[in-house]
Amino acid sequence: MQHLSGIDTGSNQAGLTQDPPFGTYAPSRLQRAIIGLTRTQPETWLGKRVAFAARRLVLTGLKSPLDVDVFGRKFRVHPEDNVCEKRVLFTPQFFDPVERQVLAARLHDGFTFVDLGANVGVYSLFVAGLAGKNARVLAVEPQPEIYRRLAFNVAANDLGTIRTLQCAVADRTGTLDLFIDRGNRGQSSIAMETGERVSVPCRTLDGLLAEAGFDRVDALKIDIEGAEDTVLVPFFSSAPERRWPALILLEMSSDRWKTDCVKLCIDHGYRISHTTRLNVILQRTPDRASAAA
Numbered sequence: 001m002q003h004l005s006g007i008d009t010g011s012n013q014a015g016l017t018q019d020p021p022f023g024t025y026a027p028s029r030l031q032r033a034i035i036g037l038t039r040t041q042p043e044t045w046l047g048k049r050v051a052f053a054a055r056r057l058v059l060t061g062l063k064s065p066l067d068v069d070v071f072g073r074k075f076r077v078h079p080e081d082n083v084c085e086k087r088v089l090f091t092p093q094f095f096d097p098v099e100r101q102v103l104a105a106r107l108h109d110g111f112t113f114v115d116l117g118a119n120v121g122v123y124s125l126f127v128a129g130l131a132g133k134n135a136r137v138l139a140v141e142p143q144p145e146i147y148r149r150l151a152f153n154v155a156a157n158d159l160g161t162i163r164t165l166q167c168a169v170a171d172r173t174g175t176l177d178l179f180i181d182r183g184n185r186g187q188s189s190i191a192m193e194t195g196e197r198v199s200v201p202c203r204t205l206d207g208l209l210a211e212a213g214f215d216r217v218d219a220l221k222i223d224i225e226g227a228e229d230t231v232l233v234p235f236f237s238s239a240p241e242r243r244w245p246a247l248i249l250l251e252m253s254s255d256r257w258k259t260d261c262v263k264l265c266i267d268h269g270y271r272i273s274h275t276t277r278l279n280v281i282l283q284r285t286p287d288r289a290s291a292a293a
Helices: 027-039 045-060 083-090 097-106 120-133 144-157 205-214 228-238 260-267 286-292
Strands: 067-069 073-077 112-116 136-140 161-163 168-170 175-178 196-202 220-222 246-252 272-273 277-284
Touching: 027 083, 045 083, 067 083, 067 120, 073 083, 073 120, 073 144, 073 220, 097 120, 097 220, 097 246, 097 272, 097 277, 112 120, 120 136, 120 144, 120 161, 136 205, 144 161, 168 175, 168 228, 196 228, 205 228, 220 228, 228 260, 246 260, 260 272, 260 277
Parallel strands: 112 136, 112 220, 136 161, 168 196, 220 246
Antiparallel strands: 067 073, 175 196, 246 277, 272 277
16 A cells, blocks of 8 residues: 555555445346436436436435446445435436536546545546546545545546545645535535534645645546635645646535635636536636646
């Protein structure tokens, strides 16, 4: 096992999680049939109604996780307490299709991707699975239980290109309080004081990238439940321009921000390329990127 100040390569993390191997929780024949049905539904009103009604047949009485394929990668999903895992189990076709398409179109040899709020690794494994053996992916997740799931999924795929780190990213190095929503662990946040409180280590984004040896970031996904400004404001103030991401996938949480993150990015040479239901995608203008190279 290689370490970089708490950053794990993910190549041997199955031993750390002490979970049974992937495949232990394979769906039953009936579960596979229902999951297959929900995954073929179109993103229409009727398609969604069919998928959501059918998935209740699997969720009712489900007492264990399920081991499934998502975007060609192995995932152990726990749909009972995490909306993200429920979505990718039953309807991965609805999971951020524009965002995935934009990322897939930009992949190249040596692609670098930073995933803040990695959850169970959907974005990280999607990118790593397509980007090849020279990709570098850094998946950051502060919540202990969700990090355990992330580590398992990364190890189950054994790609060798994903490093994981269990910490929050904020405006300082130290510790802070993370508030856990046990009904939907994906909504746990440092910005909303609701739910169970746990203390977690925190780092700045610039410090994290420097220590991990990321001098260039091709794409940054940041989905940290309303604390995005806590990360981006100090980052743009202190990080050298060579570390500014070429592409930013930003969850829209403007009602929780103290600083408008979209305007902040635009003021630093980005333009909006896509706006989706949950996210805005910002691309660095070519002249600014060339000047910093």
